[in-house]
Amino acid sequence: MKALIRDILIALAIAIAVSCLIRPVIVKETSMEPTLKENNYLIAAKQAYRFGRIEYEDIIIFKSETDKGRLLIKRVIGLPGDVITISDGVVYRSGKILKEDYIMGGETAVTPGEIYNFRVPEGQVFVMGDNRQVSLDSRSDMLGTISKKSIKGKAVFRFYPFSDAGKIH
Numbered sequence: 355m356k357a358l359i360r361d362i363l364i365a366l367a368i369a370i371a372v373s374c375l376i377r378p379v380i381v382k383e384t385s386m387e388p389t390l391k392e393n394n395y396l397i398a399a400k401q402a403y404r405f406g407r408i409e410y411e412d413i414i415i416f417k418s419e420t421d422k423g424r425l426l427i428k429r430v431i432g433l434p435g436d437v438i439t440i441s442d443g444v445v446y447r448s449g450k451i452l453k454e455d456y457i458m459g460g461e462t463a464v465t466p467g468e469i470y471n472f473r474v475p476e477g478q479v480f481v482m483g484d485n486r487q488v489s490l491d492s493r494s495d496m497l498g499t500i501s502k503k504s505i506k507g508k509a510v511f512r513f514y515p516f517s518d519a520g521k522i523h
Contacts, residue, residue, distance in 0.1 A: 376397050376398065376399060376400060376507075377397070377398040377400050377415070377506065377507050378395065378396070378397060378398075379395070379396040379397070379398050379415055379425070379427065379507075379509065380393065380394070380395055380396075381393060381394040381395075381396065381427065383488075384485055384488055385427075385428070385483030385484070385485050385488055385489035385490065385491070386413070386427055386428070386429070386483050386484050386485060386489075387458055387484060387485040388456075388458055388484065388485075389413070389429075389456055389484045389522070389523075390413070390427065390484075390509070390512070390522070391518075393514075394512050394514065394515070394518070395512070395513050395514035396427075396509050396510075396511065396512050396513070396522065397509075397510055397511040397512075397513060398415045398506065398507030398508060398509050398510065399507055399508050399510045400506065400507045402507060402508035402510070403502070403505060403508065408430055408433060408479060408502070408505070409430070410430055410431070410433070410447075411429055411430060411456070411523075412429070412430045412508055413427060413428070413429050413430075413508065413509040413522055414427070414428060414429075414430060414479070414481065414500075414505050414507070414508055414509070415427050415505070415506045415507045415508070415509060416428070416481075416500050416504045416505045416506055417504045417506055418497065418504075419501070419504060420496055420497060420498075425506065426497075427509060428481035428482060428483050428489070428491050428492075428500075429456070429481060429482060429483065429484060430479050430480070430481055431445065431447065431452070431480050431481060431482050431492070432447055432474040432479065432480030432492075433474060433479060433480075434474050434475065434476045434477065434478060434479075435473065435474060435476070436448050436473070436474045436480065437449070437471050437472065437473050437474075438469055438471075438472045438473075438474065438480050438492075439469060439470055439471055439472070440465055440467050440468060440469040440493065441468060441469075441470065442464075443463075443464025443465055443466070444464075444465070445465050445482075456484055456523070457484045457485070457486055458484055458485040458486065458487065463486065464486075465482070465486045465493075466486060466487065466493075467493045469493060474499060475499060477501060477502050477503070478499035478500060478501055478502065479492075479499060479500050479502065479505075480492040480499050480500075481499075481500055509522050510522060
């Protein structure tokens, strides 16, 4: 009986530890294509930014403050203090053209919208989807920049579909 109780306690401790560290996520939209497709199953590292810092091109999961608290997934384009400009379909970060081979259409794709010299506020990040034609992201006043406090994790691994399983870039 003691062995059974010990095994149950160990299993419970492992389950609690795992639930504190990772979050399963299902992609529900097409705004991150071609990187992530609708119905991809992902693992998000919940503590990624507790011990590390947000970096350019991280794919983050965050709670929307304007869309009924829905979880969204986007790519980090700008960090606090960066100046973002989008002009003639080209994205600039602090005066330098971004090389974005991950977006829908590749490096020749255009990013819709015009933004001029927008400085990313402290405690915020500027995010965009990889499918720029359909993504609701920081280009829109409906979403705007994302508070670091709203970030729930970093997408790190795709486990379904199995043919695409692996680390997310």
